[in-house]
Amino acid sequence: MAEQIFHDHPTDHGHTAKWYASRIAIYGILIFWTIVCLFPIYWTITTSFKLAPNVMQGHMVPFVDFEPAWKGWESLGLSPRLIGQESTVREEFMKRFTNSAITSVSASLLAVILGTTAAYGLSRFRYKFGFMRNPDISFFFLSQLILPPVVLALPFLVLYRSLDLLDTRIGLILLYTLTVLPIVIWIMRDQFQSIPVELEEAALVDGLSIWGAFLTIVLPIALPGMVAAFILSLVLTWNEYFFAALLTSTDAKTLPVMVASQTGSQGINWWAMAALSTAAILPLIVIGVVLERYIIKGMAAGAVK
Template sequence: MATQARTLGASHYPTRIIIYGLLILWAFICLFPIYWTFSTSFKNAVNVTQGHLIPWMDFVPDWKGWRSVGLSPDTIGQTSTAREEFLKRFENSVIASLSASALAVIIGSSAAYGLSRFSYRFGPMRNKDISFFFLAQLILPPVVLAMPFLVLYKELALLDTRIGLILLYTLMVLPIVIWIMRDQFDTIPLELEQAALVDGCSVWSAFLRIVLPIALPGMVAAFILSVILCWNEYFFAALLTSTNAKTLPVMVASQTGSQGINWWSMAALSAAAITPLIVIGIFLERYIVKGLTAGSVK
């Protein structure tokens, strides 16, 4: 038996090597753009154009990219117009992303709970059709909505305002929140709410005391994914903002001039912009995975 077990284990080694090799290759493909961004922020023009990759071997790291945005060690204590602009765009991104995500989770959770617990009829549409209608909004190309939103926001005086971005981002991530939370509510036994109703709770009281704590991991996952999507959104931020409400992705894309693209400045801004998302991914990974997999097992 021991010899047979060793033989079976040895026969699995090639398969394991192939699997781990593919995983390492996939990890390299996924992480290389991040490495390239951070390394480019420490290059000068010559190193960027010649494609040097390995610091202290191919090139000597330099603070040129970070100095151009006022975030290098020798400029961090000085007055910098570029740093002030970066902090303003960073603040706009934080406010728009967090506010829109929180609003989407509140509205989306309520809609998802209704779709999970009650039966609706809107013409020929039933609950599943309504749910698919929300998901279908993601299929619509954003450029199709460019002209309607420009006209609407001009009439409502929402152009170049944070509130305009918050409302738009809420609509953008709402379908994802509804689908995630509907799966969450479907996995919660209805008997728990019925028992709470028998004990004297109202529908809202049962929702807040029983359902909401159980569905909290899904809400956290939906909130984090919404923040990431809003944080990275570029098209509508570039279309509907100009000065006051411009976000970080728009600022990153604006690092071009008559002499070409300032790769080192763009890389430094990109590195500063993706650092919060990296931190979120590292420290809140378990909440994302737990929230997204909670509805996978019935």
């Protein structure tokens, strides 16, 4: 017995060493990738507290390479010294922030409502439109993402001018809804396909209508997917720049347009741009952290059937 134990020990030790080595390698890769993903956010936040020499010299670590200052936030009227005073720049920032919030949230909600109903129909009913069937219709929605936005520039300019929708929030909301709708449809279609049809059949036997079964049985189960689709739509519409710059001039301009305006003939105002970018991404970070579990459940549900 003693001899057997002596021979088994090195083998167990070898398995343990391999297990620890694999774990170290996995976590090392994950930590490295986390640093790569978070570094742009770190760089943006620290740049908002730098002076011009610190930006040009590439100083990175606060209190080590440079002494943090409020120059970037003062340019927006958001520093502790100016927060209690009137500031036209701060009013302009709040106006652009409000425009971004209203247009992105409204467009995302509208896209989730329309996309959820469309995805439910494609997953539960059979459609025929000429030679197109359900898979063809689903691919048609996805194919809209292939079209470059610049191709739509002239048609939308002409259309919005004739409808008096230029430089309006409602114009951006309708356009943003159209751009993110295909993504919502595909996410929600996978969600509904992962839900057993027998649940709805049992509800119909109990006397519920199709809409009743959809609202009371299916929709609560698909809620994580709806939240994930909403957050993805919110991120895409919040960061959209091309159409916001093309179709707005004064009243409906959004934050991305204001961030881009920090570049001029005299160079780039790095600290002001960094402060603007930090203020723009903070709401998305908060939403992502608060709704993280819904995002994970929503993205994973369609892959597990």
